[in-house]
Amino acid sequence: MTTPFLEAVALACERDWRLLFDGLDLRLEPGDMLQVAGPNGSGKTSLLRLLCGLMQPTAGQVLLKGASLQAQRGELARNLLWIGHAAGIKGLLTAEENLAWLCALHQPASHEAIWQALASVGLRGFEDVPCHTLSAGQQRRVGLARLYLSPPPLWILDEPFTALDKHGVAQLEAHLAQHCEAGGMVVLTTHHSLAQMPSGYRELDLGQRAA
């Protein structure tokens, strides 16, 4: 059996003395898309944060290419694009400044590429506008523009469809599917059912596991 890109072994998570899930195993290989589903408070976000190394599991471990996550933070950082519930967008900075900083931090990109990415998410003409004047959906788009900038293979997205309009949702779904078909990996949480699924699509329902 080949070593999967990202693997969780007997993962358990406890928040405030409450066990969210335990004995959770999952494997992620190029081309896979994993939708984490479940009711509110079932530990979807916690699972995503465990996979990113932002949180430590109560038991079990997360392996990246067969080795423990803790030992190779740098390796994970180079392969991971994480967009949390809050995407790290500063209201006082313009869309372009926000994106330029996030790129400098994660994936160097040229000035032209940043403008191109903002245009791809439908923010042409809003590049120089401070983000606090943008709508919630537009702010979400600024964060999502990173997905259009020569991104790393593994995307972990927490509720990426929040506040997006119909057209935005369809466009993002297509982009995620395309990324998976090209050998990328996506782990996401969302409450709506995806209309476009790549061949490597799977669903993990945390609510059913607990039941």
Added chain:
Amino acid sequence: MSNVFTLLLARESRLLFRRPAELANPLVFFAIVIALFPLAVGPESQLLQSISPGLVWVAALLAVLLSLDGLFRSDFEDGSLEQWVVSPHPLPLLVLAKVLAHWAFSGLALVLLAPLLGLMLGLPLRTLPVLLLSLLLGTPILSLLGAVGAALTVGLKRGGLLLALLILPLYIPVLILGSGALQAALQGLPAAGHLLWLASLTALAVTLTPFAIAAGLRISVGE
């Protein structure tokens, strides 16, 4: 690597300048506290002069502490800290840039304002270089140590008072050395000893606290 450091400095400065009230508040606080003392203890120049070293330093310390409460708060709330933690760059380097930018616009401004307030308290002109130098060496320590507390309390709803309780005891050596230097200068004694001790503490703080701040942020983000 150093590129990210300078970019972060530029970003933080830009953020601070777009919200100038946050920059001005600690400075105004510093000036008002010092202006209140002559009103409270009376305008006798002898008395004021003898308490001024301690007074300037306690006021500076409280002003820095006041400005630190929100240091990481907005970054925590809008998810920026998560992005820092998952980035390939070393977190201690990023937090050092953040704290330095913060110090350059609050601590340094406080240092520049201090001679004026020193004159208000009747400090003789010859002591002003020591006042400037001691604050210049001391305020970075206050900012860096305070940032350790700010990193640990950022996830709490009302971390302000807890921050003060955690950090004020750690400020004692800086307070003793800083006001000691000024006291020595006031009595016509050499202040070099105190200042050198302060300088070594600054070097220690710049090299070690970024690791503590980074560890504190990892804990806060991981909660």
